[in-house]
Structures are given as C-alpha cells and as structure tokens.
Amino acid sequence: MSCDVFQNPRNFKISGRACQDKGLIVFETINLDIAPVDKDYCIILTKEEIIRHAHHMDLSESDRSITQFMEIVFNQLAIMNPKEHAIFENGKTYLSHPWLFGFNERDCPEVGDGKRLFPGTQKSVHFIEGPKGRGYVCPALVIDAKKAAFHEEFSLIEKAQRMVNDDFSCKVSEIVLERLNAGLKGLYFYTRHTDDERDHQIHAIVSHTAADTTFELQDGTRMSVLQYFKEKYGIKLEYPNAPLVKVREGGRFNNYPMELGTLRPMQRVSIAQQTPLQSQKTTKNCAIPPLERQNNIKKGAHALKLFGSDGNQFVANAGLYIYKEPMKITGRRLPPPNIRYYEGTAVVQDGKWRTTQGHFFMPARCEIWAIYAIVMRNERSRFNESLLRDFAKMFEAEASSRGMRMPPPTEIAVTSDDAELKSCLKTAAFHNCKYCLIVSADSITSVHKKLKLWERELEMVTQDLRLSTVEKVVRERRRVTLENIILKANVKLGGLNYMVDLNGVIGSSDAQRWLRPGRLFLGIAVNFSQQLDKSDNPAVVGYASNYKNHSVEFVGDYLFQSSGREETIDTMSVIVSNIMPKFAENHDGKYPRDLIIYRSGVADGSFKSLVSHEIPLLRGTLSTLGVKDINIIFIVVQKRHNVRLMLSHIDKSLRVTEQNIPPGVVVDSNVTRPAFKEFYLNSHTTLQGSASTPRYTVLVDDLNLSMNELEGMTHVLTYAHQIVNLSTSLPTPLYVANTYAERGRNNYGAYMACSNSASSESGGSLDCGRLAQRLSYKNTKLEDFRVNA
Template sequence: MPFGRGRGKKQNTKMNNTGRDIGDCQLRQVNSVSQSHRQGPSHSASNNGSTECHSAEEIRNQNVRFQGSPSEAVSTSTKLSNEQQHVISYGRGKARRKEFPKQAGTRLNEAEVQPSQDSPVGTNDLSCASVASGCTGKAAEPNKSRGSSSKQPELGCTQNLLGASTGEHEAKTPSQSSGSHYEETTSSSRNNVGEPNMVPHAANVSVMAPKLPPAKVQQSVTVTTNIFPLVVEDRLVYRYDVRVEAEPLATGGRIIDLCRGSDPDRQRKCMLLLRLALEQYRRAREMAYVYDLSTTLFTNRPLDLKEVSRISIEPSDLTDELSKMLGGNVRVRISINECVEYAHTFRLSDFTSSVTNDLNAQDRSLRQFLELLTTQSAHEAGTHYSFGSGRLFLKDGRQVGMPEKDLGDGRRLVSGVDKGVRFIGGEGASIVPALVLDSKKAPFFDDISLLDLAAEIWTGRKACPIPVLKAAEFQKFFRYVGRSLSDLMVRRSSSEKPFRISYLSKIPIRDIRTPVSKKLVRLSEQYKSMNIKIRLDLPAVVLALRNTKLYLPMEVLTVVSGQRVPLYKQTARQTKETIKLSVVKPDIRFRDILRHMEALNLHEGGRRNDFLAAFGVKVSREPLKVEANRRTLPKITFGQEFTASADQKMANWKSGEYLSPARIKQFYVLFDDENDEDNVKSFVNALRGIANSKGMVLENEPQIERVPFVKLEAYFQRLSSDPNNPTFIMYIDEREQSHDDLKLYEALYQVITQHIKANTMREAPDRPQTLENIVNKMNAKNFGQNYQIVPEAFAKNKWIGRGETLVIGYDVCHPESQATHQRRMGLPHDEPSVIGFSFNGARNPETFIGDYAYHEPRKEQVTNSILEERAYRMVKLFTEHRGSLPKLVIITRDGVSEGQIKMVVEEELDAIKVGIRNYIEHSQKPTAREPKYVVVIATKRHNKRFFEMRNGQMTNTQPGTVVDHTVTRADVTEVFMQSHRVIQGTGKLPAYTMPVNEANMTMEELQSMMMALCYEHQIVNAAISIPEPIFQADEWAKRGRNNFRAFRRRENNLPRNGESVDWNRITDELCYMNKALEKTRSNA
C-alpha cells in the first residue's frame, strides 16, 4: 500500500441529537475547556524495500562505531574546527547554540514528556510518520564532514516538544513561544541561631566522573537481558520547526496556535493538517517523515521550503473530520522552516554527542528520534494507548495472547510496555544504541456509560443499579464515588470534545437550578422537556470554570476510553489485586516481552517495519546476553563477637545477641480493645523473653493498660520527653488510620512509639520470627544497634564502621496531582512535597537516623536552603559523635531520571557542600579540610531486566549478581546489582550511577560499599534491595507525608507566609531536628 496518498475515507459520524436544544452555550464552553486527549489512526504506510533480520552479534559487528573506549569517545574539552564554527553563549548551568551550520553530530535536546497518568495521549498523540513508496531505495547523501564532527562541542538546550499548558493559546512569534525550560532556583536560607549561612555557592560543575572499568570477575554467570541492539545506517535526518495556526473567519476571533494548549484534539488536528498540507504539495510521496504532533518535524530528505514554508488551507480544502474538529469556517496556516534554535541536521551514526559526560553538552535528540521511530508502526496500526514516548498499552491484548483481566469496580487490568532507547558501552569498546523493552500492566477504567461506572463503584457489582439515595447515603456516595470520578474524562457524544469532571455536586439534581434565558430553571425540568429520563436523587457532574459552573446528569455522559486509574483512586483491595495479577514469574515475563515486540512490529529484526526501513534502522532479533559477576556477600557481626555469614542464595543469616542492646526505663504497652487484655499479657511475656535473650534491659516492669484511642493523645501529654529518660509506648489496636495519628503524637510529644496490629499481637507468641522482628524494631528505636557489617575487603578503607565516612540518603515524596479544575482556576496546592533524609550520624557509626522537611509541592529538586540547613546539621551530629570531620561524604539519591542528574550534580550537591562548608568555617579550626564527595544515584524505577537460564527455563538471578559492562551507560559509571533474594515474581536489579567521584573510588569499592549498605537494615536478618540510607530516606519522606495529613485533619488553618503556606513553620513543628528523638532511629 503506498504511503501518504489520498485524504483517506471521510467519516460519516452519526450525531447524537439528544439534548441538542439545551445548554448549547454550556456545551460550547465544555468544548472550549475540555482537558482530554483523543486518539485516531495515523496514515498507513508500506515500503517496497525489505530489511533482513539481524542477530545481536551481527548488529554489533555492523554498527558504525568509534574506536577506543566509550570514555575516549566522550569529549569534555574540545576545540572548534576552522570549517565549522559556532556562536555560543553561556548561561548558568547551560550552554546554548545560537547558530549552526548544517553538520553531522548535532541534534535537538530530548524533552521528557510527562502526560497525565490517567489519560492517554492516544494512538497518534506522540508522533506521526508518513513514508513514501520506494523511499528506502537510496540512503541520504553522507555528510563529507563527518570525520570532524566528533571533535566539536555538543552543546544542547532543552525544549518541551508537547507544550502542555492550560487553555487555548494565542499565536505568538517564535521568540515569544520559544525559550529555555531550565529555571534557576533561588532560595533564602532559614535563619538559625548559631548556624549562619557563611559560604557562597560554589560554581556549577557539570562534567560527570569518568566511567570506571568493570570489576574483577569472582564468579561468572551468563544472564539474558531485555535489551535489543539497534543498527543504524549512516544517514542524515533533517529537522524543521513547524507552526500550525487556525483563524476563525466567521467570528473574526483571535488566531489560535494549534501547536500549544490543552485542547484534547490538538495533536490529532496537527497530525491531520500537516498530512493534508504535505499531500497537497506532493511531498509525502517522496520522503519519510516523523512528526511530534507539535512543533518539530523530522524527515529523511530535505524539503523544498519554497513550496512548503508557508501553506494556507482554506475551509473548502478541509476534510469532513477536520471541519468538525475546527468548527467549519476556519482558515489554517502552516509554516515549515529549518530549525533555528538547534542544528538543522544530524547523523544517525554519530553517537558521540549522545554519550558525552558533560551534562551541559548532552544531546538527546538521536535517542528521542529513535524512541519515536520505534513506536511508529504501533501508532500507525492504532493498536495501543500511548502515554509518553515509551509507555504503550494494548487496546486488545487477546490478539497477542495477553487478554485484559477484570478488576471489578469498573476497572480492568491491561498489558503494556515500558520502552526506551539508550546508548550502551557495547563490546569491543564500541557505543551501541539499544532498544529496552519491559512488560508491564496497569488498571484502566472501563469505557462504559458514566452511570454504569458509578453504579459498579458504588455497589461493587456489574449491571446493578444504584439504590435510591437518601440524605445519609447521598453524602457517602458523594465522597466515595466522587473521588473516583473527579478528573475523569467524559463526553456527551462521539462528535463532541471530551472534558474532565471537576467534581460531583454536593446536592442532588432535584435541587439544582441553572440559568436559561436569564431565568433559573431546574435542571430536571430542562431534561424532562426533551424526554430524557434522569435520576433526581443522584449528584450532577460539575465542570468548574473560572466564572461559572456547568451541570450535567450522569445519564448523558460516557467514559472516554484508554484512561489509566491513578494510584490514589485505588482502594487497598484494588491495589492488592492489581499487584497480585501483575506479579509473574521470569519465564512468563520474558515470553510477554517477546510478544510485545511482535505487537509493536519490532520482531524478526523489524524487517516488516517500513518506518524503520525508511530511516535505515534495524533491530536485533534476540536480546543481548552478557557475562555477569557474582560477588561474595558481606558478613554480619553481633554481640559476643559472633559473626554470621550470609547465605549466598538466600541473602539471610542467623542472628545472635545485639551488638548494642537498648536499655528501656519506661515501657508502656497500651491496647484499645478491652477483650484483648489476656492476649496482650501473653504477648508481652513472649516479647520479654526474646528481648532478654538479645541482651536488652527492661529496667522496670512494662506497664500494661487499656487506653481507648480517643484518649491516647491525652495519655501522651502526661508523659515526659526527656532525652535522658526516654519513654517507649507500644500501642495495639486494629484501626487503619490510627498508625498515622500515633506517629503524629510521637513527633509532637517526642515519645518513642511502636504500633502493633491486634491480629499480629495475637499470633506472634506462636511465631518466633515475627516476635524477633518486633524486638529488632524495639532495640533500633530505643538507641540500640542490632549488628554491624563486615564488607568485602575492597570497601574496608572507606567503610562507615571506621567512623570517617558520612553517608547521606535523601528522597522526595510528592503529593497527588492537583485536580484539573483546581489548576485551571489557579488554586494553590494544599499538600507539600516531603524530603526524607537519612545519615549515619548517631552514636554508633553504622546507625542510620533521619528526619523530613516540607517544601513546595510537586518539585523534584530539593530547595537549596533546606539542603544547606540539613547538611549543616548532619555533619554537626557526625562530628560530635566521631570527634572529627568526615574524610568522605557519600551522597545516595533516589527518584531521579537520567535527565535530572544535572540537577543533582549542579544544584543539590552544591547546596550540600555549602552547608558542610558553613559548619567547617563556623566551628572548626582554620586548618580543617573539606571532605571528598561521591554521589551515587540508586533506583529500581527502570525498565532493564536480567534473567538467568536454569534447566532450560528463565529464572531470577541470585543475590550478589552484578552487571557492570556491555549494557551499561557509555558516558558514566553504571552498575546493575542485586543484593537481595527475590521472593516472588520477577526481580529487578537496582541501577547505580556514579556521576561524582572526588574520592577516586574504584569499581570494586563502589560495588562492595553499596552491597554492604544493603545489609544494614537491622529489622530483619536479610538483605534489602537498595542501600539502607536510601530505604530510610524514602520511609522518612512517607512518614512526613502521613504526619502532615494527620496534622491537617486536626488543624483547620495552616500557617501562612502571605498567600503561601509557610512550610518552614510546619516543618519546625512536626520534624525531629533539634528535638529529643533526633539521635535515634524512631521510624524503624
């Protein structure tokens, strides 16, 4: 079938005339503010050429490579060639190209798109490709200057390809609409007595540490990955800036920039309009193109700008579909020009700028282009819902053997993929682009009538009508069902734009009146006049605009298909069921990965994929296999000089007496249910037996007392929070929400607490391991230390047990996304982001303690003033307990993407250094030396998988497995390492990236250090999957979030600084810093 020919069939959509006579004005407003994305099939394509299948080995051999090690291919200090000079201006943290010649090796910067998690971008909402028949018969002419391209500085800028802003946008000039998305963060430090901010910020350092060579192999094991190498031919890709504007002729309204705004049909409009424009000028028959449905167009051949630079499409030239979408009498103007801000051309075979270790010079355009290109066939076929460039879910999984599973409550579990492209340090010192594809599942709303969805959520059964709602039931329905329906996309008919529900009305429809012809008329009467039967006892759907509210009954609305269910809309039961159905064994996951490759038309090397062929790209038939290393696990030392060895397959060990047993002076065991008194006494006796065997000292008899939860806070108020005479309360009950309130009391009154579920208390005496875990927590909470770690010999010189290394972990916990109507109305977010901290600053050098702080909502970057203040406090406690400054500071960070490493290195590390320098200058001798810094980013949130073949079947890898070559990043040290035993499902090796290495740590030191930190959990006698400081930082962030929510339930008014919430004051009230429990692990 030829590509890009004809307009396609005109669709004769049957219009829904129900309710056409009422609320036309309202519906026009609904259409103008709708907040959804529509999808539609892109133009089909085929190709006369064919592409052979290639194995991973063949592709590695065929790829255009740069000789020498990957680090040698990374240029951090380069000269401009005489032939190709650039005009470059520098700003803080960023260098920008002002002008480029046409050359190889220059690419646009990737902008990571983050669409809504509950609505699809659609089958064609990310990009659209059109490939002309016979276009792959000849490659583009190679650039003769390719040999010098690797010597030039690759300086990049960022651009949001799918600018998602609220409301329609008036057309702007290029200078108005373009601009940097990099934003400097300024902050004012909080004034603390005795802790001045004395040292200015250091200059940004944006060059990552050189990539380390692999560690020496201890035990070799072959693992199979989900990484498929790509081979790309030496072709040029051309980049153009696109503008699409609509001018209403009848109303004389303002010109609308269709490339921007929140119009849910915006991207489909752009796709169809650009296709129509190129078809009119006969360009799509002669070249292939990839369009991001916004402002950027990629082609495999240069366009004749004399023909396509300015195109006008009159209303009579529009297809029926476009006429309906644009409103009929609209003229469209399209301009296509060579890219101004970025290089107009780049070569597919030039990888050097994609892997530079200079964060300011990284150019992600090739990676972005390949990610879009490998999605095109699926978009063309219309087989997937698309969320961002790499998350796609099957519309009909039955076709590839992965059917949907009903979750109940109007939800279903859908199979999909998490896909991306990365540049890896391939074998033989080459740099290889590779496709990474992992199988995943997610819950989606059923695309049914809104009334049916509400009924299923309320009743828990299908085809069961909602019982009549009286006053009490109405309020419950409003809260329970309204939470699920808010922000959901719905539409009145297939021909109308969808919109997001703001919320449900607080009163039933029978009591709602809306203006009609300047009179207030009952909503029920309006629909009765059109013979539309509606329920009067149900709430109405509300669309809240800036100046008005629109009301619609559920009966006339339908749920838009392809909407994911966000986590906050899932009940505990639904979440548990989703996890249960998503957990699959390794052999099943590997099978699903191969099925998804076929569903995306990337199987068999992509030889049937005409889009890949048009740009000269091939995919390996098979995933890479690499030789992994299995390291020796650390040893564990308890009291009485007892040392245990971790089991190599289980990553657990036998315990002994505690290394540092706690002494508890005041121990209160409080319970809620009066029927539990005998069970509590039995439980406490069993608890004391385990505690005594571990060396713990209970100086006084535990005081057992029944305290109903409603009286618990008053009980706390009577107790002392003297740090020299700490009080420990163990509270036992069955309530779900009481845990958060108990921990709030702990923070407010500085009394150590431990919460035990009543059911656990009743069963624990017959479960020794459960009892021991409870006692392990008791000891850790009460200033004790259960054991210490003996790492591999490689890490001994830098190990925290020596007292010379400070390890800091921090992470950010964000609130739920703000509702669309709240963002539209400019309402401030009323819940903060929370930063959790953890560090080994307690009395024992291996004890990790921590805290949390609140800052502006939905910001991943931690405010500089918070980091400065906390770094000052952390190094202060460390120095007080060790007697000297740390020689090494290792910063472990979780929760950042590759694109955010620059933020960590340039902003956050700088703030931590300032805080430590402030302490040194304020309190140390002039000869005191600043420590060396190492930054390690560890995350499990990636899509790389590793399988081990045993007895002909794919299985999980074992503890100690490390992959540090071939499939790792080519521009920076990266390690995939497993410390723990996988209990169920398919395991994931956490990824460790080291962008900063001032201490010149070796690969052996890095791996053995991070491995040992995974054994410092103290609560269970087994390794955890990530280093303890990162685990604790995440837990502290969650604790801060839950404490705030509990605090908010009791405080009507939050303290404010002007119009903004004063998060500093809330932090001071709820945090642990400078308080009695600051020096213990109270969140164990």
C-alpha cells in the first residue's frame, strides 16, 4: 500500500486465524496501524551526511534515521534466520542452537525448572570520534555478549511437575495453583492431538481437572474432559487430576489437559517466573570474566556474520563494512584522594582503604536505643538470648571507641512475629527511642520491607541484621563485620565517618575547588516498576544532595510521578524547592553558587526533552525561589549501555579483579561522541564478572569546566559513600539517590500490600502528591538523616 493513498493514520484489523503463519493463529485480532510520513523518507548515506548528523549540537534538529537504518541492516541476518536467532528489544539477539557457533554446555547452564541460560549479543550503532580522535566522526558498531534465561521446549506437564515437585496424583492446593500461575501464565505452547499443530497462550492454570470438569454436547448430554479425549481422539489421559490450562480461542475460553501441551522454545523467563535461588544462579552465571566475555563477543559476532561482515550480504549490499578487530584506545588513571578521619588519614590503594583507629570525623549520639530480635516460635528453643546481650556490649564498645555517644540499650527483647515486633517498635517510639537494631532469624525473609515502612510511619531510625551475622560477630570475633555495622549506624544517626581529603594528592591546581563551599551536588535517579502493567505503579524519583554543613554529607528523599516517563519535569521543581531552603539554612542564609546535577535513568532519545524542557524549568524554579546567578552543570550518567572497556592484554590466570581495568581509569576520546563533552569513568573495583563502566555525558556546563576538572570532580565523589571502604561505581550523590529511589519503591509496595491502602490507592487514580506526603521523609523527624545508609 502506498502511503500517499491517505492523509491521516489508518487502522486495519485482521483475525489471527486468517493468517497462514500458524504462530499467529493464537491471536484473536491483529491491529495494523499505518501512518503517512511527513517527509520524503529517503536516507542519504554519505560521509558528509554522517558528519552533519553526528556533530549536530542542536538536539531539536537531531535525526537518528541513519543510525536506525544501520541497526536494521545489522539485524537482518537474524531476522531472516528465525530458527537460529531469537530477536528481542534494544538490539538483543539470542542463539537458539549455540553449540553450532562454538558455545558448549558450560556456557548454557540449567538454572532449574526447565529454564536454561542461552548466550547472545546486544548491538547498537553510535557515532563516535573514532581512531583519529577529536574533530573526527565515524559510525561504530558496539557489540557486547549477553546471557538470559529461557524456558526450554518441555512437556507442559513435566514443566509443572518440576516447578511444584508434585506428581499430580491428587488435586492441587491453592498455594500450588498460585505458584503454577506465577510461573506459567502468559507462555505459549502447542498441541498435536488434532490433525495439525496448534499454538495457544496460557491465560491461567485453573483448579478444575479433566476428571471433574464436564461440558454439554450438542445432544444435551454432559461429558467429562477425561472421557471426551478418550472417545474423540483415543487418548487416555495419564494425569486426570492435574489442573487444566485455560486458553482463549475465538472469543471464548477453553480448557486443555496439561499433558497435551509442549512449551514453545526461546521464551524469555521473566523476573516473576524465577525463584530467588534461580535468580542467584542466573546472576552468577551471567557474571563472565573479561577474557571469556571477549571470546563470547567474537562468537556472537561470527554467528551474525558481523565480525568483519564477511559473508553478510545485507551489510555488503548497504555499502557498509565492519573492521575485524575491536578499537584499541588509550586511557589514563586518575589518582585517588585521601580519606581523613578525626584522628588520622587513610591512604587509598586500588580503590580501597582501612578505617584508622580513633574517632569518626563526626560521631553521632543517641541516648535512647533498643535491640529487638525476631525469631519464629519453633526456633526459640535453639536461640540463646544472651547472644543479644553480648552483641550489645560489643556494639556499644566499638561505637564508643569511634567517638559515638551511645549508652547501653534501654531494652533488649525477643519477638516471635511481625505483629509482636511492630508492637515493640510502637512502644519504643512512644518513649522517644531514636534507634532500633533489629536482629532477624535467617529463615525470616519478609520483615525488611515492612520494617522500613514502619520506620517511616514511626519516624524512628532502624537497622536490621541477620542472626547469622550477629553470631559471627560474637562467637568468631569478626571485628571488620562489627566495624561495618557501626559505620552504617553512625551515618544513619546523622554522623559522618570521614572527609574526602584532596590536599597534596591530586596533581591539579584546580582540585581544591572541586568540593569547594557553595557548591551543591544533586543526584537524581528514577526507579521504574518491573511489573508488566505499570498503569497503577508510579515511577519513584530518588534524590540526594549535600545541603548540610559538610561537602560530602549526602541526605535525600524520594517522590512519585506517573509511570513510563524518563523526564522529571514535574518533580524537578519540587526537588529544588525542597533542598534550596535547606542549603541556605545550613550556610548562613546563602544559596549555592554552583549546582552540579548527576542524572540517571535517561536514554539517549530523552536528551532533547531534558535540554528543551526539564533544564529550562529548573532554571525557572530557581529564579522563582530567588536563587540568582547560579551556575548549572547537568551530567547524564548511563550504566545500561553495551560499551565494554577491557585491557588489551588479559592474563586469565589472574583473579577477576586483576583481569578487569582498575579503579580510576578514564577515557574521554575516540569512543566518545563528538557533539558533547563525554567520558567513561571506571571508578570502582570489579569483584566479579566484567567491568561495566558508566558513561558521563555533559548536556549543560555553565562553568565551562575542562575535562580534567569534570573527571576529577566526579572521581573524588565516588569516595564519599561512607558505608564501605571502597570507591563506588557512581558518584555518591547519584549512588545515594538510587538507594532512595529503591527505598521508595519498596515502601510503596509494602504500603499497597496493606488491605486498606490497596483499596483506596489502586487503579489509574494514584495521587502522587498524596503518596509523597504519606511515604516520603519530608516534614518528619527523619528528613535530615540518611536513613537508607
């Protein structure tokens, strides 16, 4: 159909059963939306056009058509070979038969219940400076190795039996039914008991069985499903008491016996379909060391014929060619700061250091506190309450040695369930208790999220520990473990463990200005719901800043906004309105001179909205607040990209941390975009797998800082976390903002799990402002404490 036949978008509907492709008959209706283009869609692929698009600083004029065209070309071989390649979003493809391309059984481990990891690749096209460096531009194909869990082509009945460890000799319980629905709902399977192979999608697993379910025949008689399949198809069902599978067919629902279905292969395993153990196995097996990752990238590129593009007719016909060797670039390593405590200074080596003896830089004080344990009644006989008293003495002694003022706990008690624990917390809060340390048995996994909601409701700081951790501290004298607990407690209670010291360390005369007084750092992170239906699940915007007295003292909060939006246009005004008066309150009534924003959760396609809407609104809000002549630097931080920086020579005999690039490595040319100030900074030590290096793109820079200043400032901020004696992967304001966003997500979930809340806040009528009033920390006793430390 030619687009010039109509002027307005048109919608066409066809029945899935009218399609020749058997894979489409499962769909009742297929919608086709066709819209006319607003210009001549002829892409000119010349060197001049590539340079013009790549160097365009005006985001309103940006055009991704050339990039998209190349990505389509590089994906064609996979599209044309669906039996070998499964195609997913964001340039991801997975191999259906990976052993044909050099992978082995170890590369594709089973993770349980008929789920297996399959290797693949993620690819994208970027315009970068290229081998010639600054002032040049060239397109680059970026390829990374991926692994993901897929459902294997299993008999549906065998899959279900593995999931719940049941032979279905008897009718299943409601709990088993819930587990089956959580693991199978939405998956596709096929049947072959008729003349042809038919596809179906699982709408639900129902409690009815083939033995107890009947339906009416045309002559008015009733027949059971069990009898029907025996008489109609000569099939004697082996599992008459197994639950039936409910599917939609032609506008109505039908039920099928499980044993007749077989799962279609290469269906992705969702988060909800994994048990915690399976999720751990998946994470562990996806953490691939650098040298192995390099080899997997090569195998994946060969499978797609993108390794030099030899033999790829689609690439050749488009006039493109891919070099066989990956780009080799030169990075440099930034020196770390020193870490200054009240009575000593620690020297950083390879991104880590040891806490010095003596007091914290700013010890906290807490006059009234308590310790509560939660241990199930059937485990109480194995629990010795003297363990808590011994731990309390050790905790108090360590806190005192660090300068913290904490007398013995006012109360030590043991509870048996959530209700009893909450009752103790309410009583403690009523008696002005400021801090509660909760010790939970390892078998109890559900209390943490509830506890943090109670913390907000009672406006009392909490910290929870596993019982096994307390046992190790007391019985094995794990001093470092106890030290880490105290580090966290001090920050939660408003203390500051150390300062970042730049004196005499950084080889730059500008270093002392990086954390200068009057400079406000603000991290903003967005946490999106993982559920498929996001309509009644708001996005959570976490933020953190150093509005208090010290440059590396970060405190934050979270807000809510409608789901599905990356920009924080509405919440940005609220955030700056919250923190600017607080900054002035702690700085003799003066507003900051500089505002440095680190922003995550933004895709490249949203840069235009940030520059044209979010940042101008920010300036307008600042002006309304009376914040004049403030300089803004706005940096987008991305970790979800597929650019991997690896050492050019890797010794596989070394530990994983030594195979990876070390902390402090920065790259700001060749692989960066020519239109922006941009750099990759690997600030952390990679403990497992391959380093994932954040990319920093500067969208606004009123101060016109040099690359050295931007990189150095960002690097030293990764040493301000306070809780662990390691540099972090992100600058502390953004790292803390992420944890606030996660806390907001968890508190929202716990809040909605309450029956009264769920009924009043459900549906699409969520009032994000009212949610913030109920769940955020503003105007509570906790608003100036980093409670999520």
